[in-house]
Amino acid sequence: MPRQPLILLHLLGVIVWVGGMFFAYCCLRPAAAEVLQPPQRLPLWAATFSRFLPYTAVAVAVILATGFTMLLQTGFQNAPPGWHAMLALGLVMAAIFAYVYGALFPALRRDCSAAAWPAAGQTLNRIRRLVALNLVLGICTVVAAMTAR
DSSP states (O other): OOHHHHHHHHHHHHHHHHHHHHHIIIIIHHHHHHHOOHHHHHHHHHHHHHHHHHHHHHHHHHHHHHHHHHHHHHOTTTSOHHHHHHHHHHHHHHHHHHHIIIIIHHHHHHHHHTTOHHHHHHHHHHHHHHHHHHHHHHHHHHHHHHHOO
């Protein structure tokens, strides 16, 4: 596949994933905390994640597929150090995402359905911390991309 479409797909995936985390963490989270009590806030997060996480799963798959394809086209030995940093950070981010999507999000949905607000709050807090970590890693990945030559 030609390089430009791969770069476009890669960047669109990054925009969806990192941009979505920024919006959720820096905009939606404080707004929800400001205007909603926890029993209303927790179902909002479960509903938001039920829409956001499937899009993110596609974005993660696209990012990994396009990233590996570009690395293979260039050759791992010929790739700039920034690409190797992007790969390492991206794999860590993908593992964190998989844990949030596969383990924590189902627990949040289950706890919200059962109106188990303390348990749902604890799960949401774990998700929040992992999203914050992934957001920082995502910014570091973008910086690594900018330093790649």
